[in-house]
Amino acid sequence: MLRIRQFETKLDVLYRQGRVRGPAHLGLGQEAIAVGVAAALGPGDASLGTYRGHAHALARGASEEAVLRELLGRVGGVCGGKGGSMHITSVEHGYYGSYAIVGGHIPTAVGMAWASRIRGDGGVTACFFGDGTTNIGAFHEAVNLAAVWKLPAVFVCENNHYMEYTPIGDVIPVERPAADRAPAYGLEPLVVDGNDVAAVREVARAAVERARRGDGPTLVEATTYRLTGHSVADGGAYRHPDEVSAARARDPLVRLATDLARSGEMTVDQSEALVARVKGEMDALAAHVLAEPAPDAAAAWTGMWSDGSSTWRN
Amino acid sequence: MAQLTFREAVAAALEQEMARDESVVLLGEDVGSGGVFKTTAGLKDRFGAARVWDTPISEQAIAGAAMGAAAAGLRPVAEIMFSDFYATCWDQIANEIAKACYMTGGQLTMPLVVRGTNGGGLGFGAQHSQSVENWAMCIPGIKIVSPSTPDDMWGLLAASIRDDEPVLVFEHKALFGTKAERPTGDHLVGLGEAARRRAGDDVTLVGLARTVGMCEQAADALGGDGVTADVLDLRCLVPLDAAAVLASARRTGRVVIVEENPGQLGWGAGVAAILAEEAFDDLRAPIVRVSGGNVPLPVAAAMEAEVTPSAEKVAAAARGLLEGRIPAATTARA
Numbered sequence: 251m252l253r254i255r256q257f258e259t260k261l262d263v264l265y266r267q268g269r270v271r272g273p274a275h276l277g278l279g280q281e282a283i284a285v286g287v288a289a290a291l292g293p294g295d296a297s298l299g300t301y302r303g304h305a306h307a308l309a310r311g312a313s314e315e316a317v318l319r320e321l322l323g324r325v326g327g328v329c330g331g332k333g334g335s336m337h338i339t340s341v342e343h344g345y346y347g348s349y350a351i352v353g354g355h356i357p358t359a360v361g362m363a364w365a366s367r368i369r370g371d372g373g374v375t376a377c378f379f380g381d382g383t384t385n386i387g388a389f390h391e392a393v394n395l396a397a398v399w400k401l402p403a404v405f406v407c408e409n410n411h412y413m414e415y416t417p418i419g420d421v422i423p424v425e426r427p428a429a430d431r432a433p434a435y436g437l438e439p440l441v442v443d444g445n446d447v448a449a450v451r452e453v454a455r456a457a458v459e460r461a462r463r464g465d466g467p468t469l470v471e472a473t474t475y476r477l478t479g480h481s482v483a484d485g486g487a488y489r490h491p492d493e494v495s496a497a498r499a500r501d502p503l504v505r506l507a508t509d510l511a512r513s514g515e516m517t518v519d520q521s522e523a524l525v526a527r528v529k530g531e532m533d534a535l536a537a538h539v540l541a542e543p544a545p546d547a548a549a550a551w552t553g554m555w556s557d558g559s560s561t562w563r564n
Numbered sequence: 565m566a567q568l569t570f571r572e573a574v575a576a577a578l579e580q581e582m583a584r585d586e587s588v589v590l591l592g593e594d595v596g597s598g599g600v601f602k603t604t605a606g607l608k609d610r611f612g613a614a615r616v617w618d619t620p621i622s623e624q625a626i627a628g629a630a631m632g633a634a635a636a637g638l639r640p641v642a643e644i645m646f647s648d649f650y651a652t653c654w655d656q657i658a659n660e661i662a663k664a665c666y667m668t669g670g671q672l673t674m675p676l677v678v679r680g681t682n683g684g685g686l687g688f689g690a691q692h693s694q695s696v697e698n699w700a701m702c703i704p705g706i707k708i709v710s711p712s713t714p715d716d717m718w719g720l721l722a723a724s725i726r727d728d729e730p731v732l733v734f735e736h737k738a739l740f741g742t743k744a745e746r747p748t749g750d751h752l753v754g755l756g757e758a759a760r761r762r763a764g765d766d767v768t769l770v771g772l773a774r775t776v777g778m779c780e781q782a783a784d785a786l787g788g789d790g791v792t793a794d795v796l797d798l799r800c801l802v803p804l805d806a807a808a809v810l811a812s813a814r815r816t817g818r819v820v821i822v823e824e825n826p827g828q829l830g831w832g833a834g835v836a837a838i839l840a841e842e843a844f845d846d847l848r849a850p851i852v853r854v855s856g857g858n859v860p861l862p863v864a865a866a867m868e869a870e871v872t873p874s875a876e877k878v879a880a881a882a883r884g885l886l887e888g889r890i891p892a893a894t895t896a897r898a
């Protein structure tokens with residue numbers, strides 16, 4: 251969780267230095283969800299996320315260096331320079347991709363869960379999306395299908411209370427974007443504090459077990475807050491500063507450090523030293539990646555088909 | 565003279581038409597706060613929440629509500645934030661809106677506009693960079709507007725709102741920062757008329773939206789070789805000013821069509837077919853298209869540039885035609 255925090259904090263700096271091409275959506279403040287759910291998944295399980303997906307890839311074990319190479323447009327990126335920030339994918343780690351069309355990946359996740367059911371391989375698919383995403387038809391169609399077919403899926407709504415610049419309350423007729431819709435699909439309304447990594451892991455474990463047992467999907471609403479703008483280009487002026495500072499007080503990393511200090515597992519000094527060490531590692535990683543060359547332009551003509559080619563005619 | 569950006573031109577057109585006709589209403593995601601591209605900035609303050617409606621992320625409902633409001637006599641302007649997202653509401657556009665007037669025997673009309681940001685060049689990746697005018701061009705019953713200048717952005721959007729037919733207006737993301745002299749007073753540019761951006765006799769360069777600038781730059785480069793190029797900005801694909809393209813082609817005998825979408829089936833293919841069918845005897849060289857590559861758009865800068873048209877590629881294609889050879893690999897490398 252700390253590594254992800256420091257990775258994205260560094261990325262924010264790099265963006266401001268003009269090193270990142272295109273948009274990037276940070277999940278600063280939301281890391282406990284990615285980490286807590288990933289901790290409940292096994293190596294044979296799949297997960298899918300959104301354009302706000304760096305944390306989800308890293309939490310599954312994707313290489314920090316390969317992800318950073320992708321983000322900085324350097325050779326050896328995890329998607330070969332083709333995907334960029336919004337499409338970080340690491341199938342080798344069970345992370346089947348980041349998708350930038352809101353809701354578009356939820357039916358895909360259902361299909362992966364369906365395949366697990368057909369093959370009986372015991373695999374579970376987790377799918378992450380935002381609160382605003384519960385308003386698109388694809389969400390409803392996908393959750394309904396998973397429920398009807400009792401598929402081994404875990405839907406995780408990261409409720410950060412905003413759909414871009416719009417407070418979620420302005421665009422849903424219920425209070426809780428996912429939990430209050432769950433009963434319509436025969437699912438339990440389930441809310442967890444998404445800033446409490448242990449609580450997220452516990453809820454996720456139960457959902458994953460239920461899915462593996464063949465008892466069908468779970469829809470989890472994890473409440474959280476994004477500490478920075480919708481994307482790196484957004485200053486977040488539509489949010490009251492008091493609201494943001496209150497959210498900072500609930501920062502999942504601060505909370506974890508406090509819990510660890512209280513339980514005696516890690517002193518405040520130890521955790522501060524750890525933060526400093528990881529920060530230094532991210533600085534070094536960035537310097538290393540920045541020194542690498544850009545991918546070859548001609549690679550743009552490769553890899554549209556699975557045999558590596560892109561030809562469409564003879 | 566006061567300046568106007570392409571971005572401000574969008575709001576200027578909307579403001580002009582909303583002030584003129586109270587049946588014009590806006591809907592879309594975050595339009596009230598000005599939107600991600602700040603193209604609707606200030607409109608909610610000026611016209612209020614009864615005219616500017618923030619929607620959930622529900623593109624089918626956005627497009628469908630625009631259709632219903634139009635059927636009921638309003639002039640809705642819906643925003644689909646990125647034109648790539650048309651895919652999520654294509655039923656409403658292709659099967660419902662485009663066909664309503666025809667299949668009801670004229671009982672329904674669809675005086676609506678759907679606006680969407682379009683095009684690449686900014687590293688937004690495969691799902692936020694496409695130029696999709698050609699998607700719409702497969703569907704009879706929708707007008708297609710894709711401006712290249714701030715002046716046209718204003719005038720064509722305003723005319724689209726006044727038009728009694730459904731119009732998709734494409735706003736090229738890479739043009740938002742471009743500036744021109746601000747038109748004075750009410751501004752309107754009629755749909756269906758191409759604009760001549762450069763006059764010349766040796767080769768015709770046909771562009772749309774961002775590729776018009778590439779054609780102009782290519783024309784300037786060709787001028788250095790003593791070649792004059794006729795640059796046509798189509799501005800609309802439907803209604804298409806075929807007469808302007810045919811007349812220019814008949815005069816120059818050589819045509820390069822520059823389209824940002826993949827060449828596999830771009831709008832340029834349709835224009836090229838018209839030229840082949842109707843101006844064949846006057847052509848002195850094959851019609852050539854410079855297009856986007858037939859791949860999804862990559863993010864890394866050099867890779868994206870590789871599969872995107874450019875002034876250099878246009879000039880090279882034109883030179884090839886003038887030298888009497890078919891330029892190699894102008895469209896996608898197969």
Ligand SMILES: Cc1ncc(C[n+]2csc(CCOP(=O)(O)OP(=O)(O)O)c2C)c(N)n1
Pocket residue numbers: 302350351352353379380381382383384408410412413414480593621623645649652
């Ligand atoms: C179909 C579609 N519509 C609109 C967008 C533009 N868009 C990107 S993110 C976003 C807000 C999503 O909000 P939420 O689901 O709460 O996720 P968050 O960004 O808060 O993680 C919107 C409207 C999109 N990418 N796809």
Ligand SMILES: [Mg+2]
Pocket residue numbers: 380381382408409410411412413414
């Ligand atoms: Mg949200």
